[in-house]
Amino acid sequence: MIYYWLHIIFIYLGARFFWKKVDLAADLSRSRLVNLWDCDVRFMANSKYFYYMDFIRLELLFRSKLYDNTIKKGMFPVLGSQKIIYKNPLKCWSKFTITLVLDGWDDKWVYHKQIFRCKGEIYAIGITKVTFWKNKKAQDIRKIIADSGMEKAEMPPSPEIMEMFNDDHEILMRN
Numbered sequence: 482m483i484y485y486w487l488h489i490i491f492i493y494l495g496a497r498f499f500w501k502k503v504d505l506a507a508d509l510s511r512s513r514l515v516n517l518w519d520c521d522v523r524f525m526a527n528s529k530y531f532y533y534m535d536f537i538r539l540e541l542l543f544r545s546k547l548y549d550n551t552i553k554k555g556m557f558p559v560l561g562s563q564k565i566i567y568k569n570p571l572k573c574w575s576k577f578t579i580t581l582v583l584d585g586w587d588d589k590w591v592y593h594k595q596i597f598r599c600k601g602e603i604y605a606i607g608i609t610k611v612t613f614w615k616n617k618k619a620q621d622i623r624k625i626i627a628d629s630g631m632e633k634a635e636m637p638p639s640p641e642i643m644e645m646f647n648d649d650h651e652i653l654m655r656n
Contacts (some may be wrong), residue, residue: 484518484533485535487488488532488536489539490500492536492539492540492543493539493543496540496543496544497543497548500544501544502544502545502546502566503541503544503545504545504630505541505545505546505547505583505626505629505631506512506580506583506631506632506633506636508580508582508583509537509540509541509544509580509581510578510579510580510581511536511537511540511578511579512576512577512578513533513576513577513578513579514574514575514576514577515571515572515573515574515575515576515577516573516574517573519573520573523572523573524570524571524572524573525570525571525572525573527565527567530567530597530605530607531563531565531607533579533595533597534563534565534579534595534607534609536579537579537580537581537583537585537595538593538595538609538611539602539607539635540581541581543619545629545630546628546629546630547625547629549629550625550628550629551552551613551620554615554623555615556613556614556615556620557613557615558612558613558614559611559612559613559614560608560609560610560611560617561590561609561610561611561612561646561649562609562646562649563607563608563609563610564607564608564609564645564646565605565606565608566605566606566607566608567604567605568603568604568605568606568607569599569602569604570604571597571604571605572601572638575599576596576599576601577597577598577604578598578599579595579596579597579598580595580596580598581593581595581617582592582594582595582596583636584608584638584639584642585636585637585638585639585642586622586623586626586636586637586638587622587637587638588620588621588622588623589612589620590610590611590638591610591611591612591624591626592608592609592610592623592638592642592643593608593609593611594606594607594608594642595607595608595609608642608645610646613625623635
């Protein structure tokens with residue numbers, strides 16, 4: 482867990498003081514190496530994919546105007562749901578790229594795809610829905626995005642992404 486928090490501090494410091502700002506709508510990619518601490522035996526552990534998904538989302542938050550319009554105003558990001566589809570395992574010491582792609586938003590959630598590539602091939606795709614909370618309430622995403630400099634007024638999520646999250650609430654209520 483220390484590695485996780487140290488990495489977040491590194492991302493924050495790099496984003497705030499050294500790296501260029503990024504546009505919310507632009508894809509953000511980062512090259513990584515599967516190290517020994519990421520692995521179960523010879524392959525990256527499933528839980529580590531979620532770490533890297535967190536890191537790329539936080540990097541976007543820290544490097545864009547989103548930081549000034551959320552964190553500095555007392556809002557914090559909350560992950561509503563995440564799904565991952567694995568195609569191939571990432572081997573220890575292999576280099577991979579994770580790319581964060583904005584899929585769209587509605588009044589409450591922002592939807593992203595995180596694509597893991599190795600040697601030009603897709604190895605996994607993670608899909609997340611995120612909102613911002615303040616005073617125990619989800620905030621209006623459209624206003625946050627507009628205040629953060631997004632030129633598009635609307636960007637509805639793709640139907641296949643919405644379909645993936647359709648039953649989440651019902652599953653929680655049944656159990």
